[in-house]
Amino acid sequence: MADRRRATHDALVVCPPGLEELVAVELGGLGVRRSRVQKGGVTCGLTTRQLYAANMFLRCATRVLVRAATFTVRTFADLERRLGEVDWSEWLDGTTNLRFRVTTRRSVLWHDSAIEERFMAALPAGETDSQGQLVVVRAVKDRFVVSIDSSGVPLHQRGWRLDQAKAPLRESVAAGLLAACDWDPATTLVDPMCGSGTIAIEAATIAAGRAPGAERTFCFQDWPGFQPGTWASVTADASVSDTCELRQPMIIAADRDAGAIESAKANAERAGVANMIDFRQAPISALSSVADVGSPGHLVTNPPWGERLSPGGDLRNLYATLGRVGNEHLTGWGLGLLVADRDLARQVRPGLSEVLHLELGGRHAWLLTGRFG
Ligand SMILES: C[S@@+](CC[C@H](N)C(=O)[O-])C[C@H]1O[C@@H](n2cnc3c(N)ncnc32)[C@H](O)[C@@H]1O
Incomplete structure (x- = not known):
């Protein structure tokens, strides 16, 4: 069977508004050559290794989304048809539970729950679940961008900040x-x-020299297309930096x-x-x-x-x-x-x-x- 794994991922690295330039610098440090800053995030192309490394090492980011599909539709029939054409096999295996975040602006299809229903029917998935794999759907003037979250729990949750005083910072x-x-x-x-x-x-x-993601897991580890060898080399890098003097x-x-x-x-x-x-x-x-x-x-x-x-x-x-x-x-x-x-x-x-x-x-x-x- 042909290997359908992607060589590069079209990614949006989401961050708190105001930290975009710092995220772009961090991405540069991971060898990401071209990135474009927009409000609340940075778009870039990532190799699979860089995608894993971004989750492990970025300190200023909230999550890394991977673009799965982009299309323009104005009817539900067209939406269903376009969703049926997408190859989801890298991310979904038919049993994954999903949750959706749908936003629309100036689009003929604007009803969030009706859009979510069509996605649930068209994607190879288990059930909807508030802890499930996040799928982000954004439609602006009928142009749909569908993204799959690779991070899971937001990246700023390193795992240690369980006790909170007043007004804690991320x-x-x-x-x-x-x-x-x-x-x-x-x-x-x-x-x-x-x-x-x-x-x-x-x-x-x-x-x-502690990698911010060293103590946690990420949802890309559950994707059917997950590459354990590539991940092992990223985690090895994380433990090398941890043992630095x-x-x-x-x-x-x-x-x-x-x-x-x-x-x-x-x-x-x-x-x-x-x-x-x-x-x-x-x-x-x-x-x-x-x-x-x-x-x-x-x-x-x-x-x-x-x-x-x-x-x-x-x-x-x-x-x-x-x-x-x-x-x-x-x-x-x-x-x-x-x-x-x-x-x-x-x-x-x-x-x-x-x-x-x-x-x-x-x-x-x-x-x-x-x-x-
Ligand atoms: C906005 S909070 C800091 C939150 C912190 N950055 C975090 O992430 O949890 C401000 C802190 O200033 C402390 N504070 C207020 N007046 C103070 C003072 N005169 N001397 C020392 N600390 C003070 C408060 O007790 C509070 O914990």
Whole structure:
């Protein structure tokens, strides 16, 4: 029988809006030559090895979708006919349970459930199941793009962040902040408002050379076209980077809230990096104590944002205290602040640069960077 496995996959790497350029750089690091950035993702051609490696190694992505079919249809009869022409055998074996995410815009066929019914009837599949293989269907002006998810559980869920404090960041966003701040993994990092510890733990796993996907599975491993030999070489690469000599930076994670420090510690234990992080229950007014770590490092943090419209005076005081203590004791240190209110951030230091503009949970946020002093 002819080998119908694809040499390249037309892929869309989905990410939080604002991290696209960082994902494109990460893809370049995996040897992906041409990629195109669009809002909320990066399109590219991936070899099978790169598809597996993207799932294993991308830190800023949410999932990797593989394009299965593209066509223009205006009737259900045409939709059924086009679906019947697609060779699904690489992804579906007739028993796979499926779930669908259908969106339509300015299309004659717009009824999501009716479209899903036609897909369920035409695809070789088991049943619909909320945990099943995700099929993404997007129709814009009658042009349908049908994609198969290769990731499964979103890639930012590395498996260690089970304890949550208030307003936790996605691990992918923490990785994006660290990359955009140009934090060098050999140097000191401080998050004085660490909550559940996401920034500090992500940093420690980077310094330890731990692949973000090393502790989890992906849904491409269940595809009929899965190539175990190719996957074995990707996992071998992941364990090589894990055994690299550790660059032991000093990482300090502090929060005034005892519960936050408890959850950060539990998460760090699960990630296997608890011994790389110095946890301190302390308010930012005590930040001066980190100054004794020696040469300047980076302070990267996600302070509380407060309400959408009117930040209270407490929040102004908090940002001003961060500025006062940082400028006094951390002269020369790099600063990365994830904020929703750029005016409030001026309380820390004027003249910070806007490095990222993100959309997180429907809210705009900015990474501002600069230097204390
Ligand atoms: C938005 S949360 C940080 C979330 C964190 N990045 C994560 O992923 O879980 C802000 C944190 O700042 C802490 N915080 C607020 N005021 C503080 C202060 N004066 N000193 C230290 N921590 C403070 C809160 O306890 C909270 O955990």
